Amino acid sequence: MTFTKSLIALSTLALLAAPAMAGDVAKGETIAKKCLACHSVKDAKNKVGPSLVGVVGRAIGSVADFKYSDDMKAYAGTAGAWDEAKLSSYIENPKKDVPKGKMAFAGIKDATERADLIAYLATLK
Ligand code: HEC
Numbered sequence: 581m582t583f584t585k586s587l588i589a590l591s592t593l594a595l596l597a598a599p600a601m602a603g604d605v606a607k608g609e610t611i612a613k614k615c616l617a618c619h620s621v622k623d624a625k626n627k628v629g630p631s632l633v634g635v636v637g638r639a640i641g642s643v644a645d646f647k648y649s650d651d652m653k654a655y656a657g658t659a660g661a662w663d664e665a666k667l668s669s670y671i672e673n674p675k676k677d678v679p680k681g682k683m684a685f686a687g688i689k690d691a692t693e694r695a696d697l698i699a700y701l702a703t704l705k
Contacts, residue, residue, distance in 0.1 A: 608700025651680040
């Protein structure tokens, strides 16, 4: 009995201690609805914005047939590729890293929401 109790206590502890670092893909998919007016998540087609398929790890401003703003091209020159940190910063406030960029989006201020969204974006292949 005591053994069972301590086992339960231990597993509860393990659950509580599970790192909350990785985002929740399912929640991220819901959050991504905010992007769908301008971005495809299904195929390589561009809408108002470039396709987000494969965006995690992709070189910034690199979709061949999309006309990026000059500011996004300049950012691409200094920042390289979209990793989690750069995506999070851009999605938090698109004007921070690309002040004259043409993504007309207010940003997502909640860090957990951004982590969930980026976990989802990483599944788009
Ligand atoms: C109102 C339309 C609009 C909405 C909504 C929008 N975007 Fe964009 N997005 C754009 C445009 C336009 C660009 C190109 C920006 C530029 O060239 O300066 C862009 C560029 C991007 C890029 C850079 C892609 C690349 O190829 O380098 C990422 C990443 C991105 N958006 C993510 C998102 C995410 C994630 C959301 C939802 C949370 C979102 N966007 C919502 C219009 C939008």
